[in-house]
Amino acid sequence: MKLDEFFVTGDPIIFLSQIAIGLTIIGLVALISYLKKWKYLWQEWFTTVDHKKIGIMYIIAGVLMFFRGGVDGLMMRAQTSRPGLELLDGQHYDEIFTTHGVVMILFMAMPLLIGIMNVVLPLQIGARDVAFPKLNALSFWLFFGAAMLFNISFVIGGSPDAGWTNYFPLAGVEFSPDIGNNFYAIALQIAGIGTLATGINFIVTILKMRAPGMTLMKMPMFTWTSLVTSVLIVAAFPILTIALLMMTLDRMFGAHFFTVAAGGDPMLWLNLFWLWGHPEVYIVVLPAFGMYSEIIATFSRKNLFGYKTMVISIVAIAFLSMLVWVHHFYTMGNSAAVNSVFSVTTMMIAIPTGVKIFNWLFTMRKGRIQFTNAMMWSLAFIPCFTIGGVTGVMLAMAAADYQYHNTMFLVAHFHYVLIPGVVFAVFAGLYYWWPKMFGFTLNERIGKWHFWLFVIGFNMTFMPMFFVGLDGMSRRMYTYSESTGWAPYLGFSAIGSLVLAAGFAALVYNIYWSFRYASRDIGGDPWDARTLEWDTASPVQEYNFAVTPEVTELDQFWKNKKEGKNKLKKEEIKDIHMPSNSGIPIIMSVAFGIVGFFLIFEWFTLAAIFSIAIIAGLIASSFDYDDGYHIPAKKVLETERKWRGDL
Numbered sequence: 212m213k214l215d216e217f218f219v220t221g222d223p224i225i226f227l228s229q230i231a232i233g234l235t236i237i238g239l240v241a242l243i244s245y246l247k248k249w250k251y252l253w254q255e256w257f258t259t260v261d262h263k264k265i266g267i268m269y270i271i272a273g274v275l276m277f278f279r280g281g282v283d284g285l286m287m288r289a290q291t292s293r294p295g296l297e298l299l300d301g302q303h304y305d306e307i308f309t310t311h312g313v314v315m316i317l318f319m320a321m322p323l324l325i326g327i328m329n330v331v332l333p334l335q336i337g338a339r340d341v342a343f344p345k346l347n348a349l350s351f352w353l354f355f356g357a358a359m360l361f362n363i364s365f366v367i368g369g370s371p372d373a374g375w376t377n378y379f380p381l382a383g384v385e386f387s388p389d390i391g392n393n394f395y396a397i398a399l400q401i402a403g404i405g406t407l408a409t410g411i412n413f414i415v416t417i418l419k420m421r422a423p424g425m426t427l428m429k430m431p432m433f434t435w436t437s438l439v440t441s442v443l444i445v446a447a448f449p450i451l452t453i454a455l456l457m458m459t460l461d462r463m464f465g466a467h468f469f470t471v472a473a474g475g476d477p478m479l480w481l482n483l484f485w486l487w488g489h490p491e492v493y494i495v496v497l498p499a500f501g502m503y504s505e506i507i508a509t510f511s512r513k514n515l516f517g518y519k520t521m522v523i524s525i526v527a528i529a530f531l532s533m534l535v536w537v538h539h540f541y542t543m544g545n546s547a548a549v550n551s552v553f554s555v556t557t558m559m560i561a562i563p564t565g566v567k568i569f570n571w572l573f574t575m576r577k578g579r580i581q582f583t584n585a586m587m588w589s590l591a592f593i594p595c596f597t598i599g600g601v602t603g604v605m606l607a608m609a610a611a612d613y614q615y616h617n618t619m620f621l622v623a624h625f626h627y628v629l630i631p632g633v634v635f636a637v638f639a640g641l642y643y644w645w646p647k648m649f650g651f652t653l654n655e656r657i658g659k660w661h662f663w664l665f666v667i668g669f670n671m672t673f674m675p676m677f678f679v680g681l682d683g684m685s686r687r688m689y690t691y692s693e694s695t696g697w698a699p700y701l702g703f704s705a706i707g708s709l710v711l712a713a714g715f716a717a718l719v720y721n722i723y724w725s726f727r728y729a730s731r732d733i734g735g736d737p738w739d740a741r742t743l744e745w746d747t748a749s750p751v752q753e754y755n756f757a758v759t760p761e762v763t764e765l766d767q768f769w770k771n772k773k774e775g776k777n778k779l780k781k782e783e784i785k786d787i788h789m790p791s792n793s794g795i796p797i798i799m800s801v802a803f804g805i806v807g808f809f810l811i812f813e814w815f816t817l818a819a820i821f822s823i824a825i826i827a828g829l830i831a832s833s834f835d836y837d838d839g840y841h842i843p844a845k846k847v848l849e850t851e852r853k854w855r856g857d858l
């Protein structure tokens with residue numbers, strides 16, 4: 212293989228990125244060495260098994276990936292801002308919408324949500340950690356390794372270019388002979404394994420580690436949505452695993468699962484992909500619903516309206532989400548009867564979703580609403596998401612979909628679902644739980660800039676797409692002529708995307724500002740909240756709870772506060788058992804990354820040799836008899852005294 216087949220060459224934008232990436236890596240390594248922080252990073256972060264730190268690492272990685280995916284989005288909007296522009300050529304545009312879609316869904320939405328779940332879940336159920344802390348670290352490092360592997364594709368080897376859905380036959384070797392799509396097959400596979408492990412980990416955590424007295428129907432709503440999401444992960448991700456494996460066999464080993472000429476069937480790919488892909492969009496939206504529920508209740512000073520119907524509707528949504536996948540290919544030759552069935556199941560999802568929207572509105576009714584940033588995002592979510600939902604029902608009608616199918620109308624629809632449903636929620640969740648993670652709140656005033664710029668920019672960017680879509684502009688078009696009349700809409704949309712980007716910049720500035728200047732004196736419960744995680748210090752002590760809380764009803768922490776019963780008893784504090792750090796997860800992930808890399812380049816001997824490292828890691832792991840250490844009661848008492856001010 213020649214060097215210029217290895218590195219992507221010939222495009223000035225990519226050439227500049229290569230230089231920038233090289234310099235950034237050298238700069239980072241030099242900076243960390245200069246500050247002598249390697250040991251700190253290794254001991255405190257790279258080998259940690261603490262759910263809170265793992266959560267924070269997920270969040271940092273997710274924000275970085277949001278930046279990457281966002282830049283892709285901006286480039287697409289720039290390219291279509293005027294008719295006939297040639298900022299990107301067709302091939303480059305294809306690569307960018309593909310990586311944008313993959314990065315946003317798998318490497319932005321998933322890690323940000325899983326990151327917040329990691330931080331909050333154990334705290335909310337009164338636990339010390341997740342059920343399998345080391346596996347949790349492995350999940351994170353597999354995701355992170357996979358994200359890095361996927362991201363280098365645009366400078367090394369070439370990006371995938373067949374869309375985030377990677378439909379066959381386009382995605383097969385016949386029409387995509389370059390290795391770009393191998394990146395898709397392998398990186399998603401590695402990330403998927405990590406996600407599946409997370410799903411199992413969270414299910415066990417929630418079912419087995421709740422504080423005494425917390426029955427299923429006394430769990431906070433975010434815990435409920437995390438549980439249901441985890442069950443969906445365990446139901447859906449194995450399907451992705453199999454589909455990607457078949458894709459790998461097709462592309463690299465000459466199998467023909469998806470090629471018609473040799474007896475395969477591309478529709479098999481569509482069925483498998485969407486049988487995972489549709490639940491996947493609920494996997495990312497459900498935890499968001501949980502966050503909004505917590506935040507709206509807290510800042511309305513009321514308990515959540517219709518808790519039971521909320522639980523029922525989440526379960527109903529999850530169940531229905533597995534039964535609707537065919538709505539992604541109504542136009543690909545199903546019978547009218549099949550289309551009708553899937554049309555109906557799809558529309559049924561609007562019912563439980565509507566129930567939830569009304570529950571949130573009723574929660575606010577007669578509440579004493581506080582317009583904090585977390586609450587603002589939750590409020591903006593409701594109308595924006597409703598636009599996404601209503602246009603979704605329009606798309607759900609099979610006959611009408613023959614008109615909208617593959618147009619910008621669809622692109623507008625799913626951004627109206629995913630951005631309020633995921634991104635707004637992550638912002639709301641960050642503002643809300645930031646003090647738990649870092650011990651200070653983000654600045655509310657800069658936060659308002661972040662809010663207004665982002666929400667206005669979001670609507671400016673995506674609203675015009677509904678109109679050009681109805682006017683016949685298909686999705687994934689990299690250019691168009693003046694005579695279409697779309698130029699004013701797409702120009703407006705491009706400006707909107709800059710406003711959106713300015714909103715994101717305001718968030719980054721807010722984080723910077725707050726790290727430097729925000730007050731550290733906020734206590735454990737700055738929002739006067741309702742659930743157990745607020746019964747810990749901010750930032751949370753490494754052992755979470757000095758004494759495991761007892762629960763007799765919903766919103767136990769709120770009740771304790773009202774009754775003045777949230778005091779600790781000195782006698783109850785005992786030695787606390789903690790798991791030890793482990794280097795195995797990160798080392799395993801590096802091994803997975805290297806094997807993945809060789810597989811992508813189809814250097815099979817090297818891949819086989821390095822797979823031995825993975826197996827060795829598994830064996831080493833099974834001989835790891837370390838059963839942790841204890842924090843002495845005296846030390847716990849001291850720590851608790853410091854932040855509680857009594858005892």
Ligand code: HEM
Nearest residue numbers: 281284285287308312315316320374375629686687688708
């Ligand atoms: C930062 C703001 C964003 C901008 C400016 C943006 C822009 C775009 C544009 C212009 C397209 C259409 C490409 C085309 O069909 O020609 C697109 C596709 C897509 N976007 Fe976004 N987007 C943004 C955020 C997001 C987010 C947050 C998500 C998911 C959580 C997302 C998921 C997707 C997906 C899945 C596709 C389809 C890719 C494909 O066709 O294969 N986007 N985006």
Ligand SMILES: [Cu+2]
Nearest residue numbers: 489536538539
């Ligand atoms: Cu769907």
